[in-house]
Amino acid sequence: MAYLTLERRQKKSKVPARLDVAQSLTGLVLGLFILGHILFVSAILLGPEVAYKVDKALEASFLDPEGHGYSYLVSLAAFTIATILIVHAGLGLRKFPASFRQYRIMQDQIENLNHDETRLWLMQVVTGFILFFFGSAHVFAMMLNPGQIDPYLAAERYFGHGMWLFYLILLWAVVVHAFIGLYRVLLKWGWLCGKPRQARRTLRVVQRVLTAFYLLVGTMSILYYVKLGYERADLPLQKYGQEIQGSSSSTHP
Numbered sequence: 629m630a631y632l633t634l635e636r637r638q639k640k641s642k643v644p645a646r647l648d649v650a651q652s653l654t655g656l657v658l659g660l661f662i663l664g665h666i667l668f669v670s671a672i673l674l675g676p677e678v679a680y681k682v683d684k685a686l687e688a689s690f691l692d693p694e695g696h697g698y699s700y701l702v703s704l705a706a707f708t709i710a711t712i713l714i715v716h717a718g719l720g721l722r723k724f725p726a727s728f729r730q731y732r733i734m735q736d737q738i739e740n741l742n743h744d745e746t747r748l749w750l751m752q753v754v755t756g757f758i759l760f761f762f763g764s765a766h767v768f769a770m771m772l773n774p775g776q777i778d779p780y781l782a783a784e785r786y787f788g789h790g791m792w793l794f795y796l797i798l799l800w801a802v803v804v805h806a807f808i809g810l811y812r813v814l815l816k817w818g819w820l821c822g823k824p825r826q827a828r829r830t831l832r833v834v835q836r837v838l839t840a841f842y843l844l845v846g847t848m849s850i851l852y853y854v855k856l857g858y859e860r861a862d863l864p865l866q867k868y869g870q871e872i873q874g875s876s877s878s879t880h881p
């Protein structure tokens with residue numbers, strides 16, 4: 629049957645190539661978003677005040693005469709990211725091993741050929757699978773709970789609600805996935821300078837260094853949030869914003 633189908637189709641389809649372009653573009657957008665996102669979250673390493681200012685700036689508080697910002701912008705951003713994430717995941721599903729036989733062929737190739745690119749590809753599949761559940765749960769939580777982005781509330785989530793493990797898994801999966809993805813996009817579409825073999829080696833080094841850097845910064849900010857949550861565990865739960873408003877109103881009656 630498959631033979632007959634191939635015989636009939638004289639004209640080669642452009643659809644797979646177009647889907648590949650769409651997958652690379654959506655991956656590029658998500659990858660760049662994540663690079664910025666993890667750095668923004670890690671503003672907590674400079675203290676709750678800096679994290680609060682970053683949160684408020686992302687809610688465009690500078691446009692609000694009252695300085696509160698517009699939390700629905702977070703829902704809007706999360707909705708956009710969720711849409712791109714779903715499209716990207718849907719396109720990625722085409723490349724998953726569709727049967728145990730395909731999975732075994734891939735494993736054999738990794739073991740027998742000791743092929744680095746295939747190993748990276750397998751890591752993409754595994755981390756992509758994790759992100760499908762963890763990434764979408766996180767983005768939908770952000771989309772449905774605007775106004776809950778605040779350093780003290782985050783600390784309560786990480787420590788009090790035990791979300792640190794969730795974020796740790798999400799962080800490691802997304803960083804590994806994003807940097808392998810960006811490396812492979814540059815390689816696949818030939819966006820490299822210089823001699824291909826040398827450029828590829830350099831790119832692989834850059835990919836490893838950036839992965840290590842982002843994992844370090846991201847893990848440190850998770851630890852910081854856990855510590856902050858632990859220190860505030862016995863205090864009444866309030867936003868950092870409420871605390872500074874309280875202190876400014878007590879000093880300026």
Ligand code: HEM
Binds near residue numbers: 782
């Ligand atoms: C517009 C969409 C998004 C918003 C508004 C958002 C917001 C946030 C916020 C506020 C935090 C701090 C923790 C908290 O307050 O609970 C956080 C942490 C995190 N987010 Fe997102 N996020 C979005 C999309 C994503 C996506 C698509 C991913 C990856 C698939 C992701 C991965 C992470 C990771 C790994 C952390 C933990 C980082 C760390 O603590 O080092 N986020 N996000």
